[in-house]
Amino acid sequence: MSMIEFHDVQKYYGDFHALKDINLTMEAGETVVLIGPSGSGKSTLSRTINGLERIQSGQLIVNGQDLANPKTDMNRIRKNVGMVFQHFNLYENKSVLENIMLAPRIVLHRKEDENKKLAMQLLDQVGLADKANNMPSEISGGQAQRVAIARSLAMQPKALIFDEPTSALDPEMIDDVLGVMKTIANDSSMTMLVVTHEMGFAREVANRVIFMADGQILEDDATKEFFDHPKEERARQFLSKIINH
């Protein structure tokens, strides 16, 4: 079974039709990059996958469970689908280490010593073991985003959604974050959906690239195919703007 399946998904904000006839399948282990102009619905689409946004019709099956069904336990889905936000959303009242350890402790009931060991391992992996006892307000944006990634990884999810993870960062911080993401994409069997404008990253790690505009998926291609021969005129325009800016 596929990890994520959209079947004719519609999403409205009042009268505004935010997602139109979305059909999309992501297999386990796949890395998919989602691009498109602002307001195209890519953030909304990514946020429907863990139920932060509800869909109004269609079927959205994540890890075997239908999110359109009001009886579906969202917490169970969120245990398996992590999310990394544009603005990190680290817990401001907890230290870096506690940010990573909180959910595994109270959601997964992981043993304290094991929890701490894994958290330190992850901090080490993202290059921030020395910041374990700092508060989120004491570290830079790029560091905060790497902590947020470690926090998601600590749940050992099957899928990880990145919603513009580098858009709020200073340019010199972006590479560190992308580096961590590349490692995850290459080394793990996690399904990754990345909403981003980083075309270099997309070229290097994505299996597929999806282009959205006006709430619709206009193009869904293998990465090389997409960059070399974009079919849609709007995708071509978008690419030329974003690459030659």
Added chain:
Amino acid sequence: MITILSDHWQELLTGLGWTLLSSILALIFSLIIGSLFAIMEVTESKVARTIARIYIEIFRNIPLLVITSFFYLVIPMYVVKVNGFTAGTIGLTIYTSAFIAETVRSGIQSVDPGQMEGARANGLTFWQAMSNVILPQAFRLVIPPLGNQFVNLVKNSSVLAFVAGFDLMYQANNIASITFDTINSYMVVGVLYLIITMPISYYMRYLEKRLA
């Protein structure tokens, strides 16, 4: 003032005790009840929001004396007999919790919504997110107004005098009627109230500085 103190220290001490006990009980319960209604106000459930709204609007806008009289004079007629202290403390709790609910709600709403989203996306339930992430930050933000509520609560506990609650104000009335020394009776009690409320003010200011 010295004569009042030396002649009536026993009554004053009793009054101080009841005032303190009533204030502490009302403080604990109105913090719990107020926080609960504050959380109800920010849930997705329309029923919970409506219930909280109604409670807050009613008890915030009725004089404390009316609420307390209701418990002291009306409830005993139909339900169960309550003494003055209990009626006063219940009235105080209900009244104060409405204000604390508003204060805590404003605190919760000042916390970046991203904190809740981050917590939910991380797998926490609404209540886990509230207790571990949102409330600790919300309380920190509302320490100054919460301190005001605590000071008000101690002062408002003088409502007990009206329902024979044996508190400081009640003792002051008694001492004044016995000694006819109204000025000094009420001055002594005023000072005793200050002794309770000033440390609260200072402690809240200290907390505010330390946690800011």
